Amino acid sequence: MNRPIPGTVEVSVRHILSDRTTGFLTRTRTITWKDNIYRVRRPAAGKESVELTCPVCDASLLAEVRTQSRTRRTGVALLILAAVSVAVFLAALGYVIHEGGRTLPEGQSLPTLFPVSVVSVFVTFVAAPVLFLRGRRYNGVTLLDAPKPRRLHGIMPVRR
Numbered sequence: 366m367n368r369p370i371p372g373t374v375e376v377s378v379r380h381i382l383s384d385r386t387t388g389f390l391t392r393t394r395t396i397t398w399k400d401n402i403y404r405v406r407r408p409a410a411g412k413e414s415v416e417l418t419c420p421v422c423d424a425s426l427l428a429e430v431r432t433q434s435r436t437r438r439t440g441v442a443l444l445i446l447a448a449v450s451v452a453v454f455l456a457a458l459g460y461v462i463h464e465g466g467r468t469l470p471e472g473q474s475l476p477t478l479f480p481v482s483v484v485s486v487f488v489t490f491v492a493a494p495v496l497f498l499r500g501r502r503y504n505g506v507t508l509l510d511a512p513k514p515r516r517l518h519g520i521m522p523v524r525r
């Protein structure tokens with residue numbers, strides 16, 4: 366029943382009912398939605414636009430679908446970028462700890478590479494998990510256009 370059919374992809378079309386963030390120090394985001402699963406046919410080459418209808422408000426959403434091989438390549442590329450981010454993070458962190466722990470002679474300032482490394486540590490710390498999750502979940506289907514407000518709708522990969 367839930368077997369993948371070659372040349373097609375299942376997506377969940379979501380209509381966001383409410384999106385609330387509560388709490389001050391520990392913020393909790395509560396999103397509720399209603400969704401409908403659609404099976405979308407992948408194009409033989411390049412990319413194709415498909416129109417999906419929202420199950421709640423009948424709004425028509427325009428999505429772009431890519432081929433299976435292109436989807437796989439993009440997913441792998443995102444995972445490689447995630448791995449590179451982890452490597453940069455570790456290298457920059459090691460450098461910051463090494464350089465920051467040294468006592469500098471009077472009048473000598475830290476090399477320019479130091480602030481660059483500090484920024485790299487923060488950027489890659491955020492980027493690595495995002496890239497990893499994107500790469501793992503990438504299904505080649507992206508929302509192109511939806512009626513305003515656009516935040517009301519989303520197209521999500523269906524996890525198996």
Ligand SMILES: [Zn+2]
Pocket residue numbers: 379380419420421422423424517518
């Ligand atoms: Zn809707």
